Amino acid sequence: MTALAKQNMKPAKQKIIKADRAFNIFIGIMVALVLIVTLYPIYLVIICSFSDATLVTSGQVTLYPRGMTMLGYNAVFQNQELIHSFFNSVVYTVVGTAISLVVTMGAAFTLSRKFPGKKLLSFLFAFTMFFNGGLIPTFLTVRDVGLYNKAWVCILMGCVSVWNVMVARTYITSTIPEALYEAANLDGASQLQYFIRIVIPLSGTIIAVLSVYYGVAKWNDYWTGLIYLQTRSLLPLQTILKEILASLESSRELLMSMVSDTAEQDAELLNRAQIAKYCIIVVSTAPAVVLYLCMQRFFVKGVMIGSVKG
Template identity: 45%
Template sequence: MLTGVKETKRDKIFLICNYFYVFLAFIVVFYPLVYMLSASISDPKLVSSGEMWLWPKGITFDGYKRVFENSSIWTGYANTILYTVVGTSINLVVTLPAAYALSRKDFIGRNFFMGMFMVTMFFGGGLVPTYLLVKELGMINTMWAIVIPSAASIWNIIVSRTFFQSSIPKELQEAAQIDGCTNMRLFIKIILPLSMPIIAVMALFYGVGNWNSYFSALIYLNDTAKYPLQLILRQILVLQEMSAQGGGAIDASTAAAMNSKAEIAALVKYAVIIVATIPVIAIYPFLQRYFVQGVMIGSVKG
């Protein structure tokens, strides 16, 4: 704000409204996070009854204990990490070279290929043909059925292409070519080191998407030992719902046992959610600077 400039009444009202909406947005985002964290360490009876609505009550770490003792959760955690690392690596290997090639004005046919890419944003083959294709390729019940069909996002390619067009000087590329640098060496030795912002953005976009993905695993995986963490969490939610619904006529002891199981399932559910989100929350602060810079350059300019 400029010093010596007097704010008008309208400016003050506008500033107050901005603060109000920012505070409201903060509450909307902050409350669910605090609630899940508090529910994961609170007495499940107090959570289900609504007595715990913000801060933890009846603190217990039984949910985390059960999570750490459950081998299926750890197997799902390991599978999710594997799928995320391999999937994100494939995403970057496909997206960045494609985006750079489409950003070069001397690339013959780039408008044609860009048009073909754009078509896939509006039209798709559908679930059944995609499943049949994955089956014919022999990828059913394998990791490749999770990472190969989603190897590239056309939107991310467009964002990356815009970054290359607006941030990499054409003169730099021409100077490298005059010095005898090949296109491959130019891309690896010069372009990539100058593109850390967009690489960080794409890694975060793809990484979060792969980490949260569950639909492909639900469709293509049959072996529970290969399930990612999200499907394990889904099973916990389904079991909790089934336990809560119960059956027909049951005696008091059976009802009490079912309620106890439902409470334990709810406690484990919140603990698994916290454990599943920790890696993303931990990594984001290190990529935030690149994230903001890369998104602004890749989407606004050009």
């Protein structure tokens, strides 16, 4: 390379290096911003749940817990209705998710094979993603089939998500080689045996992902309880939480009854009720987030394989 050419290249290359450096700084700032915006509200709720009520309500708890106390959590764990509905939600979630997994994997496996009537069945499944009866006809149907105000409605409602069936089907077709089926077939295995002995053991990743999808959806569902249940003792946690958390009035009475010490000042009681809200948020959200974090290593892989159109 001649000296002249070298001289000409230098400024161009330097320009690129400069632009790249600016880019890296920009990305760094954006990442910091994204992380703060995402995590700070969560962090704030957690530190407030451990802090002194008066300090929290006057806005003095911002970076770390102050006046550490467990009063809020005590109040939450003394509330019978909350505990009961928490237990209800555990049952609905565990049983519902188990049913969902069996039903979804069965349907996904079938739709991954070739058989007479496949087109019709695929259509019947896909159509429900784009058209539905709507709230009122669904409500009347559920009532007519006798599921209204039964615990089963909370377990069964939403136990098949066609979207999840499609994701699982894509996973099966794209990760399990057809040669395995032919080999199993030669060995005289029925399709059921092939499904149970080969497809299921090879589908660990997608089963983990589906269990998070279904489990979290079930745990976080307040709507089914609100629409289809009447008996209070059947209500899942989220439906109870709607009354406590999601209103301007903040259900003063309900929260005040949680605090046993009635000799306190009214303002102090209200403050404590406010803290109890933070605690309720932490306690009710922890199971879903912990489940996600435990299954997190399956996620990136499973979600990607399932969602990228084959």
